[in-house]
Amino acid sequence: MSIDWQRAQERPDKAQKVEGRFLLDFRTKINNFEQQIKAKDGKIERLNNELNETKEKLKETEKDLSETKEKLSSANSELNEEKEKNQKLDSTKSNLEGKLKAAEDKASSLENELESLKDLEPKLDQIKEDLEQKERELEGVKKDLQQTISDKYIEIESLKNDFNEEIKTNQMDIGSLKSDIEAKANEIEALKLKIKSLEDFIEEAKGAPQIIEEIRDVMVHKGFLSDKELEDLLEKHLNK
Numbered sequence: 704m705s706i707d708w709q710r711a712q713e714r715p716d717k718a719q720k721v722e723g724r725f726l727l728d729f730r731t732k733i734n735n736f737e738q739q740i741k742a743k744d745g746k747i748e749r750l751n752n753e754l755n756e757t758k759e760k761l762k763e764t765e766k767d768l769s770e771t772k773e774k775l776s777s778a779n780s781e782l783n784e785e786k787e788k789n790q791k792l793d794s795t796k797s798n799l800e801g802k803l804k805a806a807e808d809k810a811s812s813l814e815n816e817l818e819s820l821k822d823l824e825p826k827l828d829q830i831k832e833d834l835e836q837k838e839r840e841l842e843g844v845k846k847d848l849q850q851t852i853s854d855k856y857i858e859i860e861s862l863k864n865d866f867n868e869e870i871k872t873n874q875m876d877i878g879s880l881k882s883d884i885e886a887k888a889n890e891i892e893a894l895k896l897k898i899k900s901l902e903d904f905i906e907e908a909k910g911a912p913q914i915i916e917e918i919r920d921v922m923v924h925k926g927f928l929s930d931k932e933l934e935d936l937l938e939k940h941l942n943k
Contacts, residue, residue: 918933
């Protein structure tokens with residue numbers, strides 16, 4: 704008797720009589736299923752391992768891609784720098800070529816001038832001799848000029864000494880004149896005082912014409928009247 708699966712499903716706790724071949728066949732199928740499941744599990748495990756490896760490779764590949772992109776960006780930057788350098792080099796090359804052309808033209812011009820100077824070489828020898836002669840003449844003139852300057856310097860020093868002596872003499876004369884001026888000024892002040900005194904006396908002595916007459920006589924004969932003589936006249940006439 705085979706397994707009644709409908710009955711087993713309806714009454715799973717109810718026993719059934721099953722022939723051994725059916726059980727063996729069932730066991731074989733179960734073993735096959737287990738083998739298939741085991742094979743699938745192995746395959747799934749291999750696929751999982753492969754998936755993990757693929758993920759790791761993907762990460763590494765993405766990392767390599769990122770590094771490659773960075774290298775590419777750096778390479779592009781370097782390429783741009785190289786392009787700029789090449790442009791600068793081209794510009795420098797162009798400038799150098801222009802300078803080289805100018806230098807070649809200058810060299811050609813200098814060669815022409817050199818040829819012209821070679822033609823002037825005989826004249827240069829004569830000019831050199833004339834120049835040496837002029838230098839000798841100049842040396843003579845310089846010596847004469849130095850001697851003249853030396854003589855003039857001595858003369859100037861002598862004049863300075865004479866001038867200083869004259870200044871000293873003039874200063875002494877000025878000092879003497881100042882003393883004379885001060886003495887004359889003092890004398891003038893004394894005379895002014897004397898005149899003032901005489902005027903005052905004359906004003907007071909208008910009633911004494913005899914005194915005035917005697918003063919006039921003394922002034923006519925002597926040209927001056929001393930203080931002593933004035934006092935004597937006053938004492939003589941005022942004490943009468």
